[in-house]
Amino acid sequence: MFQQNYPSVQHPYCFELNKDFNFSAAHYIPNEDAGKCMRTHGHTYFVNLTIAGDTLDHNGFLVNFSDLKKLIHGQFDHYLLNDLPQFQGKSPSTEIVAQTIYEMVQNSLDERDNQPKCLQVYVRETPTSYVVYRPKGSSHE
Incomplete structure (x- = not known):
């Protein structure tokens, strides 16, 4: 993976x-106005993922890095997103993918005693296109 700079969150x-x-x-994207993205690709x-908090767990981790990867990678890797339960009734645009990842991560974090927070999810779909999702009302300044 290459070194990448991401938008920062205060x-x-x-x-x-x-x-x-x-x-x-x-x-x-199951809409005609999506152009060629209407075809499976x-x-x-x-x-x-940007996660923050004040309290570490018993291992001295905010969150174990491997737990975060397992949470998402295993759910999405080598699948047709449209077929997954997380996207039923939704168009799996990059924006919706980012929002869905946020919801999955935050739900998992809410179960932890140290209560870390997911501040943003950055999803790059192509070398020239990406989305950043931050939950509304989560101004942490």
Whole structure:
């Protein structure tokens, strides 16, 4: 994986971690006005998670990096996103993929005693196109 700079998030927390990983998946946008994206096609998605908090767990981790990758990679890698339960009734655009990853990560973090917060999800779909998702009302300044 290449070194990448991501948009930063201002926040009051002591600790911030960023985890990069990728997964390969196919999707299609089921609307005629999506142009050629209406046809099934694939991407190698590059993802960065920004997670912050004040309290470390019993291992001295905010979150174990490998837990974050397992949470998403195993769910999405080498699948047709449109067929997955997370995208039923939704168009799996990069924006929706980023929002869905946020929801999955934050739901997992909410179960932890140290209560870290997912501040942003960055999803690169192609070398020239990416989306950043930050939950509304999460201004951490």
